[in-house]
Amino acid sequence: MSQVTSVRPLVANDIEHVAAIHQVAFPRQLESLLWISCNAAAYPRIRYFVAVEDGRLVGYIQWTEKSGFREEVVLELEQMAVLPENRGRGIARALIGQSLPQVACELEKRGARIKGVMITTRTDNVAQRIYTSTLGAVTKAVIPDLYSADEAIMIALSPDFSRE
Numbered sequence: 001m002s003q004v005t006s007v008r009p010l011v012a013n014d015i016e017h018v019a020a021i022h023q024v025a026f027p028r029q030l031e032s033l034l035w036i037s038c039n040a041a042a043y044p045r046i047r048y049f050v051a052v053e054d055g056r057l058v059g060y061i062q063w064t065e066k067s068g069f070r071e072e073v074v075l076e077l078e079q080m081a082v083l084p085e086n087r088g089r090g091i092a093r094a095l096i097g098q099s100l101p102q103v104a105c106e107l108e109k110r111g112a113r114i115k116g117v118m119i120t121t122r123t124d125n126v127a128q129r130i131y132t133s134t135l136g137a138v139t140k141a142v143i144p145d146l147y148s149a150d151e152a153i154m155i156a157l158s159p160d161f162s163r164e
């Protein structure tokens with residue numbers, strides 16, 4: 001409980017650690033190293049941030065810009081995971097709360113702002129609660145059996161960064 005979680009942008013040396021977290025967090029998804037590597041190469045369309053505690057990488061978050069580089073940006077919180085042994089201590093909350101302002105700051109440099117955040121997740125995933133409490137996201141649609149189960153499409157318009 002006493003560890004301080006810092007959240008910073010991914011660097012190249014983090015990729016294999018992030019891939020290892022991806023592998024344990026999403027067992028149905030294959031080729032973790034390739035998935036993370038090619039996404040990381042898509043910067044700035046895709047931005048990764050990592051959570052670090054005592055020098056150890058314990059989680060990551062992936063933000064993806066949708067539908068071109070726009071002035072009014074719709075960002076997808078495409079993926080987020082925390083190592084199983086580190087869950088339940090607010091790391092996901094820190095990942096969202098500390099990375100989103102950093103993304104907003106970067107976007108501001110090109111004159112853009114975040115219009116909304118979208119998230120898709122399984123309807124049985126507890127993560128939905130996190131998206132509502134941190135971003136104010138609400139479920140707008142459910143697509144039955146999209147990936148491995150029913151998938152909720154959640155949206156937070158003009159997300160309120162002060163919720164953190």
Ligand SMILES: CC(C)(COP(=O)(O)OP(=O)(O)OC[C@H]1O[C@@H](n2cnc3c(N)ncnc32)[C@H](O)[C@@H]1OP(=O)(O)O)[C@@H](O)C(=O)NCCC(=O)NCCS
Nearest residue numbers: 025079080081082087088089090091092093126127130133
């Ligand atoms: C979803 C996940 C990232 C949450 O990480 P975490 O660090 O444990 O989450 P936090 O500790 O920050 O919890 C944030 C909130 O969710 C709640 N929460 C987290 N896990 C919970 C659980 N299993 N059951 C009930 N509530 C839970 C916390 O109580 C907290 O609520 P609060 O903000 O109202 O206090 C983690 O469980 C994970 O990696 N899961 C596998 C991958 C995944 O499903 N990712 C999301 C879809 S992309």
